[in-house]
Amino acid sequence: MKAFTYQSLPMRVIFGEGALAGVAGEVERLGARxxxxxxxxxxRASAENVARLLGQRAAGVYDKAQMxxxxxxxxxARHVAADLxxxxxxxxxxxxxxxxxxxxxxxxxxxxxxxxxxxxxxxMTPIYGITEGGLKRTGRDARVLPxxxxxxxxxxxxxxxxxxxxxxxxxxxxxxxxxxAQDANxxxxxxxxxxxxxxxxxxxRVVANPGDAGAASDALYGAWLAGACLGAVGMAxxxxxxxxxxxxxxxxxxxxxxxxxxxxxxxxxxAAPEAMARVSAALGGAEAASGIYDLAERLGAPMALADIxxxxxxxxxxxxxxxxxxxxxxxxxxxxxxxxLLRDAYAGRRPPPA
Ligand SMILES: NC(=O)C1=CN([C@@H]2O[C@H](COP(=O)(O)OP(=O)(O)OC[C@H]3O[C@@H](n4cnc5c(N)ncnc54)[C@H](OP(=O)(O)O)[C@@H]3O)[C@@H](O)[C@H]2O)C=CC1
Ligand SMILES: O=C(O)/C=C\C(=O)CC(=O)O
Numbered sequence: 001m002k003a004f005t006y007q008s009l010p011m012r013v014i015f016g017e018g019a020l021a022g023v024a025g026e027v028e029r030l031g032a033r034x035x036x037x038x039x040x041x042x043x044r045a046s047a048e049n050v051a052r053l054l055g056q057r058a059a060g061v062y063d064k065a066q067m068x069x070x071x072x073x074x075x076x077a078r079h080v081a082a083d084l085x086x087x088x089x090x091x092x093x094x095x096x097x098x099x100x101x102x103x104x105x106x107x108x109x110x111x112x113x114x115x116x117x118x119x120x121x122x123x124m125t126p127i128y129g130i131t132e133g134g135l136k137r138t139g140r141d142a143r144v145l146p147x148x149x150x151x152x153x154x155x156x157x158x159x160x161x162x163x164x165x166x167x168x169x170x171x172x173x174x175x176x177x178x179x180x181a182q183d184a185n186x187x188x189x190x191x192x193x194x195x196x197x198x199x200x201x202x203x204x205r206v207v208a209n210p211g212d213a214g215a216a217s218d219a220l221y222g223a224w225l226a227g228a229c230l231g232a233v234g235m236a237x238x239x240x241x242x243x244x245x246x247x248x249x250x251x252x253x254x255x256x257x258x259x260x261x262x263x264x265x266x267x268x269x270x271a272a273p274e275a276m277a278r279v280s281a282a283l284g285g286a287e288a289a290s291g292i293y294d295l296a297e298r299l300g301a302p303m304a305l306a307d308i309x310x311x312x313x314x315x316x317x318x319x320x321x322x323x324x325x326x327x328x329x330x331x332x333x334x335x336x337x338x339x340x341l342l343r344d345a346y347a348g349r350r351p352p353p354a
Pocket of ligand 2: 099127128129130136138170239242243
């Protein structure tokens with residue numbers, strides 16, 4: 001086995017049906033006494049329930065979390081936390097809400113208790129993303145890694161099937177890229193393959209029956225593993241493309257990942273054969289690129305960038321931006337080939353056989 005480094009991330013995880021009831025204990029364990037509860041407007045009722053569970057340890061609720069964390073929202077939330085004298089944030093929601101908690105932690109070092117309600121996996125990473133002037137800036141900062149994560153499958157039960165499907169494939173994308181990461185290692189690759197297997201097997205059950213607690217639990221387990229992979233190793237062309245498309249064209253995050261992933265895999269299919277074999281094994285033998293495409297289609301996910309608001313005349317610009325300061329990738333990043341990838345994703349074409 002080749003030499004590698006592996007560093008586990010310092011956090012505590014509670015997983016299971018009813019785990020939400022432990023939120024006050026997690027805040028207390030951090031030594032915090034005044035938690036700002038973060039959410040989106042639509043999930044305010046969930047946040048107010050968390051505040052009730054926190055009792056005297058609740059400082060208030062801030063309900064303006066938004067996708068891609070606009071800097072204006074981040075700065076307003078930072079002021080609210082300071083004005084309330086918050087000494088902790090509790091983020092209940094998807095990656096947008098957890099991302100807001102990270103933006104507050106970046107400048108205040110307030111610890112985060114993350115309560116994910118999608119499969120995005122942000123709770124497991126020290127990665128932040130903040131959007132300013134139409135460009136999304138991402139980076140790694142130990143201060144933004146949540147101190148505690150509460151996974152309660154009941155909280156994903158209200159996810160609309162389309163969101164559950166695409167958020168699950170967002171998680172699969174983390175694991176796919178972890179398998180061919182420049183700093184890939186056997187431990188994370190084991191987690192990545194298991195993550196893809198668990199998600200590919202459970203997402204059809206979640207979409208068919210959102211109330212299936214066992215399916216939700218299996219999907220959340222897969223998302224946890226995927227998030228841990230994303231937090232532990234570097235990403236490649238697929239995540240670079242999605243950050244470019246998300247930040248510059250403000251496309252819906254999980255749908256964008258779902259549409260682009262099969263094409264990113266196809267781009268790398270001959271440059272990372274071992275990774276492709278592990279994706280295929282996790283899919284039960286299907287070829288990696290077309291297997292992910294077929295899974296997404298079976299889940300009823302959108303399959304074309306054209307259908308989620310990508311302007312046709314933006315493709316060349318996207319290819320140009322995505323190839324500036326590119327992430328590591330197993331295959332060399334060539335702008336013309338990336339533009340072809342984006343055109344296939346724009347049209348929603350099924351990747352050709354390997
Ligand atoms: N830093 C990191 O490591 C990572 C960051 N991200 C970031 O996170 C964001 C994407 O995360 P994602 O979770 O996909 O997006 P959101 O948090 O925006 O959630 C996606 C959608 O799901 C809805 N939703 C969430 N939870 C529920 C629920 N329990 N019931 C019903 N609807 C629900 C939201 O509705 P509503 O908005 O109305 O609440 C929203 O419409 C992006 O900004 C991305 O960049 C993603 C992965 C990793
Ligand atoms: O954009 C961020 O907040 C940082 C990372 C991610 O979104 C990972 C991903 O693209 O799913």
